[in-house]
Amino acid sequence: MHTIVAVVIVASLAFVGTMCDNYFAFAAQLLVTDRDRYRRVSWAQALGVATLLVIAAGVSSLLTAIPTRWVGLLAVVPWALAAHAWRHRDSPDRKQFKRGAITTFALTIALGGDNLAVWIPLLRVDGAFHALITILIFALWEILFISSAQALVNHPRVVTWGNTHAKTFIPWIYVALGVLILVECGTFR
Numbered sequence: 001m002h003t004i005v006a007v008v009i010v011a012s013l014a015f016v017g018t019m020c021d022n023y024f025a026f027a028a029q030l031l032v033t034d035r036d037r038y039r040r041v042s043w044a045q046a047l048g049v050a051t052l053l054v055i056a057a058g059v060s061s062l063l064t065a066i067p068t069r070w071v072g073l074l075a076v077v078p079w080a081l082a083a084h085a086w087r088h089r090d091s092p093d094r095k096q097f098k099r100g101a102i103t104t105f106a107l108t109i110a111l112g113g114d115n116l117a118v119w120i121p122l123l124r125v126d127g128a129f130h131a132l133i134t135i136l137i138f139a140l141w142e143i144l145f146i147s148s149a150q151a152l153v154n155h156p157r158v159v160t161w162g163n164t165h166a167k168t169f170i171p172w173i174y175v176a177l178g179v180l181i182l183v184e185c186g187t188f189r
Contacts, residue, residue, distance in 0.1 A: 004133065007134060011134040012137055017174075020169075022108060026145075042150065043101065044102070044108070051108075051109060055116060057123050085171040
């Protein structure tokens with residue numbers, strides 16, 4: 001499973017799976033942002049994701065003394081996030097406030113716990129070359145993420161649907177990401 005194609009697929013699943021909440025939050029932020037500030041807000045989103053990636057890479061490099069199979073035990077984090085999301089699925093939605101780049105950056109970092117929980121073992125599991133490929137895949141997905149969110153805000157009903165139904169599918173995504181961590185780290189070999 002350690003081919004380049006597998007790394008691309010796993011990296012794509014890890015990015016898309018952990019960025020669902022960020023995606024709808026970013027699209028909602030764009031809905032309340034003046035169009036002339038889209039570029040600044042988009043850069044703040046990208047900087048937030050880059051910051052999370054640097055943190056994940058830094059922490060994963062600190063884990064080199066720990067066997068990869070043990071790193072797989074971090075799968076408990078997305079499962080805890082799944083349980084939390086499931087428990088709070090009926091709580092009232094938080095409103096997005098009209099702010100700017102700082103709010104977008106802070107929101108991206110605040111929603112980044114699940115990203116770190118998945119990205120840390122992913123960057124640790126296969127070595128530097130596969131980590132570099134993963135980072136490149138993340139960069140491509142981030143470009144697509146920002147472009148599609150900007151296009152999506154032209155369809156506010158889609159954003160509303162995502163915010164309404166995300167509470168149903170987000171817990172399942174977290175469960176699947178936990179399983180993915182266990183498999184990639186070879187915890188049960």
